[in-house]
Amino acid sequence: MNKPFSPASTYDVLRQHGIDRRDFLQFCITTAAAMGLDAAMVPQVVSAMETKPRIPVIWLHGLECTCCSESFIRSSHPIAQDIVLNMISLDYDDTLQAAAGFQVEEIRQKLIKEHPGGYLLAVEGNAPTADGGVYCTVGGNTFLNVLMETAEHAKAIIAWGSCASNGCVQAARPNPTGAKPIHELISGKPIINVPGCPPIAEVMTGVLTYILTFDELPELDRIGRPKMFYGQRIHDKCYRRAFFDAGQFVEAWDDEGARKGWCLYKMGCRGPTTYNSCSNMKWNGGVSFPIGSGHGCIGCSEANFWDNGPFYQRLSSVVVPGIEATPDKIGAVLGVATAIGVGAHLTATVAHRLSRKPITDKDQPTADKTEQE
Amino acid sequence: MSTRVVVDPVTRIEGHLRIEAILNDSNHVGDAISTGTMWRGIEVILRDRDPRDAWAFCERICGVCTTVHALASVRCVENALGIRVPKNAEIIRNIMFLTQMVQDHVIHFYHLHALDWVDIVSALKADPDKTAALAQKVSPSFPLSSPGYFRDIAATLKKYVDSGQLGIFQNAYWGHPAYKLPPEANLMAVAHYLEALKWQKEIIKIHTIFGGKNPHPNYLVGGIAAAVSMQSDNAINMERLNFIKDLIDGATQIVEQMYIPDLLAIASFYPEWTQIGAGLGNYLVYGDIPQNGISDVSKFRFPRGAILNKNLNEVLSVDPTDASQVQEEIAHSWYEYSDGKTSLHPWDGETSPKYTGPKPPYKQLDENAKYSWLKSPRWKGNAMEVGPLARVLVGYASGNTEFKDVVTEAIGALKVPASALFSTLGRTAARGLETRLAVRWLLDEYNQLVANLKAGDSATADTSKWDPSSWPAETKGYGFTEAPRGALCHWIHIKDAKIANYQIVVPSTWNASPKDGKGQRGAYESALIGTPMADPQRPLEILRTIHSFDPCLACASHVLSPDGRTLSEVVIVP
Numbered sequence: 001m002n003k004p005f006s007p008a009s010t011y012d013v014l015r016q017h018g019i020d021r022r023d024f025l026q027f028c029i030t031t032a033a034a035m036g037l038d039a040a041m042v043p044q045v046v047s048a049m050e051t052k053p054r055i056p057v058i059w060l061h062g063l064e065c066t067c068c069s070e071s072f073i074r075s076s077h078p079i080a081q082d083i084v085l086n087m088i089s090l091d092y093d094d095t096l097q098a099a100a101g102f103q104v105e106e107i108r109q110k111l112i113k114e115h116p117g118g119y120l121l122a123v124e125g126n127a128p129t130a131d132g133g134v135y136c137t138v139g140g141n142t143f144l145n146v147l148m149e150t151a152e153h154a155k156a157i158i159a160w161g162s163c164a165s166n167g168c169v170q171a172a173r174p175n176p177t178g179a180k181p182i183h184e185l186i187s188g189k190p191i192i193n194v195p196g197c198p199p200i201a202e203v204m205t206g207v208l209t210y211i212l213t214f215d216e217l218p219e220l221d222r223i224g225r226p227k228m229f230y231g232q233r234i235h236d237k238c239y240r241r242a243f244f245d246a247g248q249f250v251e252a253w254d255d256e257g258a259r260k261g262w263c264l265y266k267m268g269c270r271g272p273t274t275y276n277s278c279s280n281m282k283w284n285g286g287v288s289f290p291i292g293s294g295h296g297c298i299g300c301s302e303a304n305f306w307d308n309g310p311f312y313q314r315l316s317s318v319v320v321p322g323i324e325a326t327p328d329k330i331g332a333v334l335g336v337a338t339a340i341g342v343g344a345h346l347t348a349t350v351a352h353r354l355s356r357k358p359i360t361d362k363d364q365p366t367a368d369k370t371e372q373e
Numbered sequence: 374m375s376t377r378v379v380v381d382p383v384t385r386i387e388g389h390l391r392i393e394a395i396l397n398d399s400n401h402v403g404d405a406i407s408t409g410t411m412w413r414g415i416e417v418i419l420r421d422r423d424p425r426d427a428w429a430f431c432e433r434i435c436g437v438c439t440t441v442h443a444l445a446s447v448r449c450v451e452n453a454l455g456i457r458v459p460k461n462a463e464i465i466r467n468i469m470f471l472t473q474m475v476q477d478h479v480i481h482f483y484h485l486h487a488l489d490w491v492d493i494v495s496a497l498k499a500d501p502d503k504t505a506a507l508a509q510k511v512s513p514s515f516p517l518s519s520p521g522y523f524r525d526i527a528a529t530l531k532k533y534v535d536s537g538q539l540g541i542f543q544n545a546y547w548g549h550p551a552y553k554l555p556p557e558a559n560l561m562a563v564a565h566y567l568e569a570l571k572w573q574k575e576i577i578k579i580h581t582i583f584g585g586k587n588p589h590p591n592y593l594v595g596g597i598a599a600a601v602s603m604q605s606d607n608a609i610n611m612e613r614l615n616f617i618k619d620l621i622d623g624a625t626q627i628v629e630q631m632y633i634p635d636l637l638a639i640a641s642f643y644p645e646w647t648q649i650g651a652g653l654g655n656y657l658v659y660g661d662i663p664q665n666g667i668s669d670v671s672k673f674r675f676p677r678g679a680i681l682n683k684n685l686n687e688v689l690s691v692d693p694t695d696a697s698q699v700q701e702e703i704a705h706s707w708y709e710y711s712d713g714k715t716s717l718h719p720w721d722g723e724t725s726p727k728y729t730g731p732k733p734p735y736k737q738l739d740e741n742a743k744y745s746w747l748k749s750p751r752w753k754g755n756a757m758e759v760g761p762l763a764r765v766l767v768g769y770a771s772g773n774t775e776f777k778d779v780v781t782e783a784i785g786a787l788k789v790p791a792s793a794l795f796s797t798l799g800r801t802a803a804r805g806l807e808t809r810l811a812v813r814w815l816l817d818e819y820n821q822l823v824a825n826l827k828a829g830d831s832a833t834a835d836t837s838k839w840d841p842s843s844w845p846a847e848t849k850g851y852g853f854t855e856a857p858r859g860a861l862c863h864w865i866h867i868k869d870a871k872i873a874n875y876q877i878v879v880p881s882t883w884n885a886s887p888k889d890g891k892g893q894r895g896a897y898e899s900a901l902i903g904t905p906m907a908d909p910q911r912p913l914e915i916l917r918t919i920h921s922f923d924p925c926l927a928c929a930s931h932v933l934s935p936d937g938r939t940l941s942e943v944v945i946v947p
Contacts, residue, residue, distance in 0.1 A: 056538075065387075073570060079574075098488045138382050253833075289586060
């Protein structure tokens with residue numbers, strides 16, 4: 001994105017119209033006088049004119065559970081207070097808004113009218129499209145209409161969480177309300193998908209502050225996710241990866257392996273097929289993450305993860321060699337493991353380990369097309 | 374001529390709620406309708422899935438009271454399969470339950486409810502020195518009470534207002550005649566709004582330790598997934614326990630030295646609100662926080678029971694397994710039942726959505742027709758209120774000394790009789806009182822966990838029934854909890870290792886329900902009757918009463934199955 005994202009200050013606008021610094025200061029003095037302020041107040045007027053207003057944000061809630069908002073306020077750096085008071089102007093957010101009813105709808109209408117193309121739209125949840133959209137209404141209007149109307153004049157759209165990015169739970173089979181993610185409803189606008197149920201708090205604030213700091217959208221992958229947080233698989237950064245490579249697995253809940261923190265792959269962990277920052281950034285200020293607390297990843301930032309279960313069924317039916325396996329057994333397994341995916345990847349890593357060859361990136365097949373239901 | 378006040382969206386809640394109030398000539402609410410305006414269909418989505426996965430789907434019903442549906446769901450499946458979780462798992466679940474309750478109630482008070490009582494703009498006029506004096510008087514031990522601290526807060530607020538970008542605080546009801554706090558009390562509340570926002574992300578780390586993340590920590594049928602080993606640096610160990618203890622100590626300080634003093638201080642300026650918003654006077658509690666397994670109801674910290682007509686002399690027995698006690702009606706809900714039936718048990722409920730409301734965009738709904746996506750659950754034919762007030766009243770009326778003590782202390786401080794609890798302010802106060810109990814219980818549960826570990830028990834999961842091959846071909850069960858917003862129950866029917874039917878009756882459905890066939894209002898509707906409104910264009914008083922219930926509409930409106938099939942009967946395994 002070459003076009004800057006944040007709103008321009010008055011000084012920026014004047015400069016674009018050919019006004020130089022000297023004329024700008026004269027303008028400030030005149031303005032101060034016109035406002036009845038004495039000369040001592042001129043520096044403050046100058047400062048106000050040079051200061052960029054905070055970018056207005058409209059945060060809509062459709063079919064969702066508010067876990068994204070809850071995650072957002074858990075952010076440890078920056079904290080939510082700093083974002084809301086100092087970085088953005090959160091003008092519309094039904095979860096936190098002081099006003100209610102028509103007063104709050106007025107705010108949305110006013111922003112659309114007064115700042116067309118000048119506000120960010122953050123969407124939590126998605127829109128039901130069945131039966132004319134009656135499964136979610138706001139202020140007597142369908143959420144679908146509210147979304148389309150607000151999106152039309154937005155500068156860009158942030159699709160918070162798996163609901164807005166992928167559809168999430170209400171779009172799981174049989175999707176009774178016809179719930180659709182934002183990118184399936186809106187075109188012609190930059191859309192950033194920030195999946196996860198919810199996304200990690202610091203991923204949410206990281207995306208937002210990146211836009212504010214660098215005045216552009218972050219680099220996105222082919223499905224609209226910021227590469228900086230969704231570029232690698234959880235498995236590849238997991239501290240339990242060494243146990244996977246060594247063939248040391250939790251075989252049952254609360255077994256010896258569970259107490260030693262071994263790999264959860266056999267308990268259904270989706271780390272090998274899930275792109276997210278859980279295993280390196282961790283959750284809630286770096287305290288832990290699902291695998292670190294003994295439960296496999298359920299893949300909540302991947303599209304259709306609800307329908308890729310059951311969650312406790314491991315990703316591939318390929319026989320997993322244990323740590324006691326001999327090279328001969330590994331060879332036998334490799335002979336039958338024609339399927340690509342996690343199982344093949346595992347056997348390959350174990351085979352490498354046993355043959356004492358270094359593992360390189362190109363030895364590791366991608367696992368995002370594993371055998372799943 | 375009557376005035377109709379429409380509040381949609383009701384903000385500072387979870388989900389989508391609409392209130393229409395019809396005022397009489399003296400601007401008091403004469404009639405009111407409560408409308409859930411969203412529906413997601415989770416129960417239908419659960420069909421044919423692995424019962425061990427159900428908790429994850431159910432948990433996504435709500436991200437505000439995250440964990441409560443997961444807890445009810447794992448209990449439901451365990452009940453169906455005859456699993457008793459190990460002692461450590463029971464304690465750890467109790468710790469997670471209480472953590473959620475404390476965090477959720479504090480967030481509700483400061484971030485969802487306080488702005489109904491606190492005028493932020495008035496805080497600009499506060500003198501920081503006088504605010505410090507007030508804070509030290511209200512809570513002598515709370516460390517954040519210096520004049521310099523309040524000067525900083527005042528400066529932050531002023532800078533924000535001076536920017537001209539008021540964000541979430543714009544277009545609100547500042548200066549409304551119903552605001553009664555002096556500027557200093559308002560500034561103190563603004564400071565604590567920000568402190569609570571910073572703190573809530575700390576206490577919830579207890580969920581991250583046991584469940585890996587929050588919102589939506591992980592649960593497990595049979596126990597908990599996090600293993601405990603004092604000899605491992607890769608399990609719940611001494612460092613993790615110390616971390617938890619530290620977080621509990623922090624929570625105790627926030628609740629005892631900030632939340633409760635603020636609650637009592639603010640309440641003392643609004644005595645008239647002990648006379649407004651009583652509502653139904655019927656209260657229902659399933660009970661929770663087991664001390665001897667979920668089936669031993671007599672050992673719950675939150676006692677089970679029901680109260681009718683504000684009669685604190687009699688606590689009626691409640692049995693969620695008795696099919697005749699809970700009925701769901703659809704007289705004013707956008708559904709139809711076959712053969713002209715008017716009410717059904719949830720377990721043989723047939724749900725066929727039929728939207729007959731006005732075509733959106735619409736201006737108003739018809740209170741004489743169907744007007745909500747919520748059904749009307751009724752207990753023995755009565756509309757019931759669930760939640761903190763119900764729990765505190767049932768605890769108090771049961772003669773439980775812990776409840777009696779906190780209630781007596783609070784009404785003594787406010788110089789009001791116990792009957793003052795039957796009100797909007799009473800509901801808000803009850804939430805604070807049970808939070809006091811919750812932080813004490815948190816510490817007690819933590820001590821129990823340590824004692825149990827010390828006794829040599831480190832088991833966290835019963836895996837004997839993990840494999841579906843060990844299950845009967847067909848089985849049924851139920852699981853309940855006391856969510857922050859009240860009584861919650863799930864019912865499951867498992868057939869051939871898959872979910873044949875899943876039913877959920879949630880707290881906000883009880884509270885936000887529309888009228889039933891007999892014309893009995895739901896708890897929100899009933900509580901609004903008689904509310905005086907100073908300025909109908911700025912419906913602050915409606916928000917006060919509705920927020921006193923802490924609405925959670927994602928929960929309330931998830932429950933309906935849209936395909937019109939008759940759901941097969943669920944027989945409860947006691």
